[in-house]
Amino acid sequence: MRVIFAGTPEFAQVALAQLQAAGHEIVLVLTQPDRPAGRGMKLQASPVKQHALAHNIPVAQPRSLRLDGKYPEDAAAAQAALQAARADVMVVVAYGLILPQWVLDLPPRGCLNIHASLLPRWRGAAPIHRAIEAGDTETGVAIMQMDAGLDTGDTLLVESLPIAPTDTTGSLHDKLAALGGRLVVQTLAQLDSLVPVPQPAEGICYAHKIEKREAAIDWSQSAQTIVRRIRAFNPFPGAATQLAGDSLKVWAASVSEAQPPVGAVCGSIVALALDYIAVAAMDSIVNIELVQRPGGKRLAVADFLRGCDLQPGMVLEGTADVPEAR
Numbered sequence: 001m002r003v004i005f006a007g008t009p010e011f012a013q014v015a016l017a018q019l020q021a022a023g024h025e026i027v028l029v030l031t032q033p034d035r036p037a038g039r040g041m042k043l044q045a046s047p048v049k050q051h052a053l054a055h056n057i058p059v060a061q062p063r064s065l066r067l068d069g070k071y072p073e074d075a076a077a078a079q080a081a082l083q084a085a086r087a088d089v090m091v092v093v094a095y096g097l098i099l100p101q102w103v104l105d106l107p108p109r110g111c112l113n114i115h116a117s118l119l120p121r122w123r124g125a126a127p128i129h130r131a132i133e134a135g136d137t138e139t140g141v142a143i144m145q146m147d148a149g150l151d152t153g154d155t156l157l158v159e160s161l162p163i164a165p166t167d168t169t170g171s172l173h174d175k176l177a178a179l180g181g182r183l184v185v186q187t188l189a190q191l192d193s194l195v196p197v198p199q200p201a202e203g204i205c206y207a208h209k210i211e212k213r214e215a216a217i218d219w220s221q222s223a224q225t226i227v228r229r230i231r232a233f234n235p236f237p238g239a240a241t242q243l244a245g246d247s248l249k250v251w252a253a254s255v256s257e258a259q260p261p262v263g264a265v266c267g268s269i270v271a272l273a274l275d276y277i278a279v280a281a282m283d284s285i286v287n288i289e290l291v292q293r294p295g296g297k298r299l300a301v302a303d304f305l306r307g308c309d310l311q312p313g314m315v316l317e318g319t320a321d322v323p324e325a326r
Contacts, residue, residue, distance in 0.1 A: 001188055004082060004090040004107065005048070006030040011177045012093035013047040015114055018181030019091065024188065026057050028085040030078070032096045033061045058085075066100050082106055089191075091184055092146060104146055109191060111146040113153070114180040116173075117207070118142060118160060120199045123151035124207035128169050128176060131207075133232035135224070138162050139172070141180045143187045145196050154196030157187050168234040210237060216318040217241045219267030223255040223284035238292075241267070241316040248316075251298055252290035260285050267316045276301050279316055 003024045005016050008031050020026060029052040037044040045053070052059045060081045062074035069075060082103065089109035092099065104111050117127035119142040124130075131139045140160035147153040161175060187194065215237040217226060230239040230253050238249045260270055260280035271278035276287035292298045 001088040002027050004028045004085055004087040006090060006095040007048045007093035008032040008046045008096050009094050010047045011173060013051050014177040015093050015181040015184055016048055016051055018185055022185040027087050028081060029057050029059045031061055033063055065097055065103055101148060113144045113146045114184050115142045115144055115151055116176045118158060119151060119155055120204040122205050122207040125209040127207040128172050129210050129232045132169060133228055135228055136163055141176055141183050143183050154198050156194045156196060157183050159183055168231045170235045212237045215240045218318050219316060220282050223281040223286045226281055226286050227253050227255050241318060243316055247294055249292040250288055251292060253286050253288045256285035256287050258285050265315055269310060269312050269314045271312060272310060274302055
């Protein structure tokens with residue numbers, strides 16, 4: 001098929017590559033404008049744009065697709081490019097712009113979306129993070145026929161995937177990206193025979209965008225909740241605590257079977273071992289296993305302790321101001 005592809009991050013780039021490998025003709029790519037990134041804050045093309053340029057695919061980067069919006073010139077130029085592409089279908093993956101009705105109506109076979117959840121659970125911007133944070137034991141990918149709502153369209157193909165107890169957003173992202181690419185290729189191959197299935201009215205959850213302020217560890221929560229949030233916020237924004245006024249990122253941790261000593265303050269260090277720091281939570285103990293100081297590397301606790309004088313009884317605290325880890 002002749003395909004218009006709209007996407008921005010690495011998750012979308014995986015699907016774009018699989019569509020190409022399956023023999024589909026990508027006639028146009030839409031992606032977000034280049035953004036400042038890195039220490040030098042230089043403009044950087046999205047992973048989707050980089051892939052498109054490497055394969056000589058035309059690229060459009062409108063700031064908006066609303067003809068009556070803030071950037072009508074961008075939208076009008078995109079409309080002309082979309083019409084000229086004469087595509088059969090549009091595939092949308094983590095694009096980052098709302099598609100107005102004129103875009104949804106343009107391709108004869110409609111607009112298909114790859115969504116990283118088992119819809120209607122976790123509609124919205126951060127379904128992978130929120131599934132881990134909530135303690136879900138499975139997730140998956142839904143290929144959806146897009147409509148004007150937020151992830152409300154009928155589903156065409158759905159496949160589930162277990163969430164391992166050690167999965168982080170990073171590891172689950174990679175599994176779901178590969179699954180999404182495979183499923184959208186399968187969808188296009190079976191498009192004439194697939195029957196759209198309306199989403200159930202029950203079980204709807206919204207995966208709100210991740211904010212940096214959520215990274216602060218609240219040691220008064222349960223140990224399970226804290227560990228799930230550490231996994232959910234890896235690699236972004238990275239769960240963080242404070243040690244003697246300095247920020248400390250926590251990248252890996254587990255729930256201990258031990259109970260904190262009677263009267264232990266939440267966030268207090270109750271024991272030090274070769275490979276973990278035991279910290280009291282509301283109901284149990286969190287064993288911190290992998291940490292990082294601002295500007296430093298991620299370190300196993302054994303390496304971290306060699307350069308840090310920690311003692312039982314010291315208290316870790318949450319922080320609302322979490323610096324970027326370099």
